Amino acid sequence: LFKAVPQAPADAIFSILAKYNVDKYYNKTNLTVGAYRDDNGKPWVLPSVKKATEILISNPEANHEYLPMGGLQTFVTAAVKLLLGEDSIAIKEGRAVGVQALSGTGALRLGAEFLKKFYKRTVYISDPTWANHRSIMTDAGLQIASYPYWNAQEKCLDFEGIINTMKEAPNGSIFLLHACAHNPTGVDPNPAQWMKIAEVMKEKDHFPFFDCAYQGFASGDLDKDAYAVRLFVDMGFELICSQSFAKNLGLYGQRTGCITLVTSKKEYSLRCQTQLAKISRAIVSNAPRFGAEIANIVLNTPELTEEWYDNLKTMSSRIIEMRKQLHQYLVELKTPGSWDHIVDQIGMFSYTGLNVKQCRALMSKFHIYLTENGRISMAGLNSKNVKAFAEAIDYVVRN
Numbered sequence: 001l002f003k004a005v006p007q008a009p010a011d012a013i014f015s016i017l018a019k020y021n022v023d024k025y026y027n028k029t030n031l032t033v034g035a036y037r038d039d040n041g042k043p044w045v046l047p048s049v050k051k052a053t054e055i056l057i058s059n060p061e062a063n064h065e066y067l068p069m070g071g072l073q074t075f076v077t078a079a080v081k082l083l084l085g086e087d088s089i090a091i092k093e094g095r096a097v098g099v100q101a102l103s104g105t106g107a108l109r110l111g112a113e114f115l116k117k118f119y120k121r122t123v124y125i126s127d128p129t130w131a132n133h134r135s136i137m138t139d140a141g142l143q144i145a146s147y148p149y150w151n152a153q154e155k156c157l158d159f160e161g162i163i164n165t166m167k168e169a170p171n172g173s174i175f176l177l178h179a180c181a182h183n184p185t186g187v188d189p190n191p192a193q194w195m196k197i198a199e200v201m202k203e204k205d206h207f208p209f210f211d212c213a214y215q216g217f218a219s220g221d222l223d224k225d226a227y228a229v230r231l232f233v234d235m236g237f238e239l240i241c242s243q244s245f246a247k248n249l250g251l252y253g254q255r256t257g258c259i260t261l262v263t264s265k266k267e268y269s270l271r272c273q274t275q276l277a278k279i280s281r282a283i284v285s286n287a288p289r290f291g292a293e294i295a296n297i298v299l300n301t302p303e304l305t306e307e308w309y310d311n312l313k314t315m316s317s318r319i320i321e322m323r324k325q326l327h328q329y330l331v332e333l334k335t336p337g338s339w340d341h342i343v344d345q346i347g348m349f350s351y352t353g354l355n356v357k358q359c360r361a362l363m364s365k366f367h368i369y370l371t372e373n374g375r376i377s378m379a380g381l382n383s384k385n386v387k388a389f390a391e392a393i394d395y396v397v398r399n
């Protein structure tokens, strides 16, 4: 029956992680998947999340009942507010609605399924983008096209390429935009560039579909990282935004997320919310409870929310420090090429500009694992391995 089923292609990120996992070398380095590590290279349970978990499990009323189809409402309300801001006009006017989702991927899938049903247009994804975007959109049945994003020569944003593609795309196309800390490049448009992108999208009637996976994790400032989404809402766009709490709450495996939809009228939004919940019902029935309960406690308990802000600063500042140290070592080693992009980029990842051959050499010679597009998870670097990593880069660049 299934004789003709071909082998699925290897996942660009998880297949390399699998290679790292089976490597027996004592001093191997994991710069593959984007997951925060502390300075000892260990996963970090955020103290605010730990406290919320203790509150949850010590509550005699806590149970494992189903959540409603739209998810845990208090969590969803807090997530939408976190994204759009307390004073968002869309929230005040009841035009912003949310549905709980299985982290960012689940939210993207709900958004894609919703668009396939009610607004079936081509989705433009950035080139490059997070490897899963393409699969999520195409598996949901949407046509995809791409817009250039990375200027490989200058190792910076291809702003002109973005704008030109937006101008050339058929009116009313969907553009998948990274809200902050673009994955894999770590390069975001600056505020003036976001404004121009929004203006062109308005002229062309394009629909923004944001992916917000790093709010607060990127800069340590939740408002700053939500700048682009809020700008589009303030400019009167209707939009969708997927939200992941994997990185900013460290709830990776709990699959805690939300999809927010903003339309021009409260009644449209409320109807769309029922459709999103219906789509979710057919895929997962109800979103998972444990992570959402934890996030709910953190987001709705002022002392824990405050503590969480500090936790975000701890993570983002350690990553920024690693960028500085890596850059400094490369400069000291006089490694050929310019490495300023390492410190200019933001968030979990750095797009090093290393080619496939160099990436493979890092893996085979130095047991340093990274995706073959040259992306490194900055969180995998720490005070003990950053110098050795710089030396390994120096070697592969020169040889």
Ligand code: LMR
Pocket: 013, 032, 033, 034, 035, 130, 132, 183
């Ligand atoms: C990554 O890009 O490494 C993370 O977002 C994890 C994933 O699911 O790919």
